[in-house]
Amino acid sequence: MSDVISSAAPPRPAMTDKLKFYGMxxxxxxxxxxxxxxxxxxxxxxxxxxIGISIIFALSYNILLxxxxxxxxxxxxxxxxxxxxxxxxxxxxxAHKWPIPLPVVPLIGGLTxxxxxxxxxxxxxxxxxxxxxxxSLGVAELVASxxxxxxxxxxxxxxxxxxxxxxLRLFDWSFGPQIxxxxxxxxxxxxxxxxxxxxxxxxxxRMCNAVRDNPERVQFVGYxxxxxxxIAFCFSGFFAGIAGAxxxxxxEIANSAxxxxxxxxxxxxxxxxxxxxxxxxxxxxxxxxxxxxxxLSDLTSVWQLYFGLFFIAVVMxxxxxxxGLLMKHRPLVLAGTLGKVLPSYLIAxxxxxxxxxxxxxxxxxxxxxxxxxxDSPNIxxxxxxxxxxxxxxxGIAAVLIVGGxxxxxxxxxxxxxxxxxxxxxxxxxxxxA
Amino acid sequence: xxELIVISTLNGILFGMLLFLMASGLTVIFSMLGVLNFxxxxxxxxxxxxxxxxxxxxxxxxxxxxxxLLAGLLGAxxxxxxxxxxxxxxxxxxxxxTFGLAFAIEEIVQIIxxxxxxxxxxxxxxxxxxxxxxxTNYPAxxxxxxxxxxxxxxxxLIALKKTRIGLIVQAALTHPHMVGHLGHxxxxxxxxxxxxxxxxxxxxxxxxxxxxxxQSNMAALLGPILFVVVVVGGLGSLPGAFxxxxxIGLIQTFAVSMNGSxxxxxxxxxxxxxxxxxxxxxxxxxxQIAPIMPYVLLVLILAFRPMGLMGTRDT
Numbered sequence: 001m002s003d004v005i006s007s008a009a010p011p012r013p014a015m016t017d018k019l020k021f022y023g024m025x026x027x028x029x030x031x032x033x034x035x036x037x038x039x040x041x042x043x044x045x046x047x048x049x050x051i052g053i054s055i056i057f058a059l060s061y062n063i064l065l066x067x068x069x070x071x072x073x074x075x076x077x078x079x080x081x082x083x084x085x086x087x088x089x090x091x092x093x094x095a096h097k098w099p100i101p102l103p104v105v106p107l108i109g110g111l112t113x114x115x116x117x118x119x120x121x122x123x124x125x126x127x128x129x130x131x132x133x134x135x136s137l138g139v140a141e142l143v144a145s146x147x148x149x150x151x152x153x154x155x156x157x158x159x160x161x162x163x164x165x166x167x168l169r170l171f172d173w174s175f176g177p178q179i180x181x182x183x184x185x186x187x188x189x190x191x192x193x194x195x196x197x198x199x200x201x202x203x204x205x206r207m208c209n210a211v212r213d214n215p216e217r218v219q220f221v222g223y224x225x226x227x228x229x230x231i232a233f234c235f236s237g238f239f240a241g242i243a244g245a246x247x248x249x250x251x252e253i254a255n256s257a258x259x260x261x262x263x264x265x266x267x268x269x270x271x272x273x274x275x276x277x278x279x280x281x282x283x284x285x286x287x288x289x290x291x292x293x294x295x296l297s298d299l300t301s302v303w304q305l306y307f308g309l310f311f312i313a314v315v316m317x318x319x320x321x322x323x324g325l326l327m328k329h330r331p332l333v334l335a336g337t338l339g340k341v342l343p344s345y346l347i348a349x350x351x352x353x354x355x356x357x358x359x360x361x362x363x364x365x366x367x368x369x370x371x372x373x374x375d376s377p378n379i380x381x382x383x384x385x386x387x388x389x390x391x392x393x394x395g396i397a398a399v400l401i402v403g404g405x406x407x408x409x410x411x412x413x414x415x416x417x418x419x420x421x422x423x424x425x426x427x428x429x430x431x432x433a
Numbered sequence: 434x435x436e437l438i439v440i441s442t443l444n445g446i447l448f449g450m451l452l453f454l455m456a457s458g459l460t461v462i463f464s465m466l467g468v469l470n471f472x473x474x475x476x477x478x479x480x481x482x483x484x485x486x487x488x489x490x491x492x493x494x495x496x497x498x499x500x501x502l503l504a505g506l507l508g509a510x511x512x513x514x515x516x517x518x519x520x521x522x523x524x525x526x527x528x529x530x531t532f533g534l535a536f537a538i539e540e541i542v543q544i545i546x547x548x549x550x551x552x553x554x555x556x557x558x559x560x561x562x563x564x565x566x567x568x569t570n571y572p573a574x575x576x577x578x579x580x581x582x583x584x585x586x587x588x589x590l591i592a593l594k595k596t597r598i599g600l601i602v603q604a605a606l607t608h609p610h611m612v613g614h615l616g617h618x619x620x621x622x623x624x625x626x627x628x629x630x631x632x633x634x635x636x637x638x639x640x641x642x643x644x645x646x647x648q649s650n651m652a653a654l655l656g657p658i659l660f661v662v663v664v665v666g667g668l669g670s671l672p673g674a675f676x677x678x679x680x681i682g683l684i685q686t687f688a689v690s691m692n693g694s695x696x697x698x699x700x701x702x703x704x705x706x707x708x709x710x711x712x713x714x715x716x717x718x719x720x721q722i723a724p725i726m727p728y729v730l731l732v733l734i735l736a737f738r739p740m741g742l743m744g745t746r747d748t
Binding site: 065124135272304 | 463469515519524528532533534536537540541544545546653660664717721724725727729731735736739
């Protein structure tokens with residue numbers, strides 16, 4: 001019996017673990033502080049601001065999906081409402097000259113998200129799984145359509161705008177220039193990341209995981225899964241509201257697109273692509289998706305299709321997302337058997353890349369014929385020029401797709417073999433379960 | 434007033450039957466595979482666009498047959514090579530797979546047919562008014578739509594209740610493992626059901642295409658309503674889906690044709706309130722809130738009867 005009790009309480013962390021833990025956050029803070037010194041151009045500052053916002057949003061989404069096992073299709077509702085309230089708050093504070101500085105405004109957005117999550121959450125969280133997903137979708141459509149009807153508050157299609165420099169100034173910070181907005185967003189990103197990480201370490205966070213894995217057993221232990229899901233939903237709404245308010249401050253406008261299905265879909269994409277199994281996953285996904293969507297839209301006109309196909313590929317072949325994929329290699333690295341897998345990766349990489357190139361060639365050719373058939377057939381996509389009208393291009397595309405597919409299948413089978421060998425070697429050394 | 438009621442009832446039943454053509458496939462797929470096919474409305478859209486393209490080349494009647502076949506084959510392929518792969522990662526992954534698929538299909542349709550509506554016309558053989566109710570000419574094409582969807586509904590009913598395949602499908606709905614033990618190829622049954630379900634959605638697309646607008650956002654517009662139908666009717670219940678389809682079809686059609694608002698009933702707001710956000714609620718007409726009616730119904734149903742109208746099980 002005493003065994004059980006002693007193993008139930010986790011051992012006190014050693015000094016080095018503590019140092020590592022706090023060192024990580026200090027390093028993150030330093031990184032956020034120094035980033036604009038390294039990349040000081042206006043474009044990169046805007047990108048960093050967007051990334052910060054989507055990190056908070058994606059992490060808040062993962063409280064639902066990754067930690068409590070609730071797949072929501074309407075998380076943008078709390079993001080958007082937080083944004084709208086923040087915009088109205090800035091306008092009201094500016095008009096009445098209330099002594100409230102701008103850095104506090106995201107808190108208003110967060111409280112809005114919390115209030116609406118508390119209001120709508122009780123009905124939605126009664127069930128999890130598919131039913132919850134459908135309810136969240138219905139609620140999202142309800143709110144998004146209502147936003148177009150309540151024109152005075154939501155401003156119709158044009159949205160509501162505000163001037164962020166008109167509120168009380170602290171220390172002479174006007175929050176006009178992007179660099180000041182960057183630091184505001186960076187500070188809130190750090191605070192929210194720490195808060196959400198702390199949340200996963202609380203008993204509530206652990207109960208959320210339990211509800212995700214086995215709700216029936218949670219009931220036997222004496223908790224109500226509905227209440228736990230509800231509390232997690234409220235926290236998630238709170239942080240989403242903060243992200244929405246920061247977005248509203250960043251753009252100085254809030255419109256109905258903030259609430260819409262596209263926004264909900266984007267956060268789902270970034271969270272899942274990053275990986276829902278690890279705390280850091282959604283943040284990685286947020287960075288990846290933001291950079292990808294900004295970068296790809298310059299390269300090709302149909303970047304959303306590539307994005308969708310990429311998402312399908314992640315769901316099919318790497319359900320753990322990017323971080324899940326990387327963390328799978330951890331035991332191999334620890335055991336020193338990674339070298340056995342890497343050569344097979346390199347071999348498999350070539351035909352896979354050939355297949356992807358062929359697909360891209362085919363897609364870009366089709367796009368040329370359907371979207372802009374009058375233009376010159378010499379098109380340039382991803383920095384490569386080719387002639388979409390010549391049968392040679394079509395032939396190359398077909399050969400690359402078919403040949404790449406056939407060879408890739410064989411080489412990935414080899415990867416699986418090498419992987420099995422490396423993993424069992426790691427297992428023998430005691431690094432993997 | 435009577436005229437309005439007759440016409441709206443006809444249109445409502447028509448819309449409801451179209452919804453049921455899609456919801457039936459969605460419900461059967463959900464009961465069997467346990468996955469709510471997010472891309473179901475995308476197959477409806479594919480049906481409409483395939484129908485448009487084929488009717489341009491060969492005429493409407495071949496399109497009515499070929500387009501659903503094509504979409505059904507695509508659906509079966511999606512089940513065989515996509516969903517079955519993802520199945521081992523759990524229901525969330527399956528739902529996300531269909532979500533990504535819906536996203537990709539919309540993009541592909543946009544690339545091939547553009548973002549603006551295509552010119553999908555009613556076939557000439559059916560382009561005449563069938564009868565006149567009071568002063569409104571009711572188009573023959575709508576009667577054809579109604580007849581076609583009722584015929585398919587009856588065919589489906591007979592196939593499910595009277596044939597051997599229907600028996601296996603019904604058994605696989607509740608006891609897939611038992612059906613497998615009895616020696617039936619459950620995997621193939623699943624693939625077939627998925628294919629037939631998506632083909633039904635495509636039929637709805639082909640016959641609805643000329644009457645409604647054939648555009649690349651039609652899946653995104655209809656998809657959420659379809660889920661409302663399935664949830665309101667009770668997840669996995671075919672009779673429930675039927676009732677919910679008709680209910681939502683009628684509610685939406687009636688709401689669209691009504692013009693009343695609170696301001697009309699109680700008079701305009703006093704000038705003190707006329708500029709506040711209360712004015713929005715006061716002046717909005719029933720027709721304007723028609724799009725949100727299904728979702729209001731959804732929230733009400735979930736608050737008072739969480740398993741849906743005819744649902745028996747929790748998911």
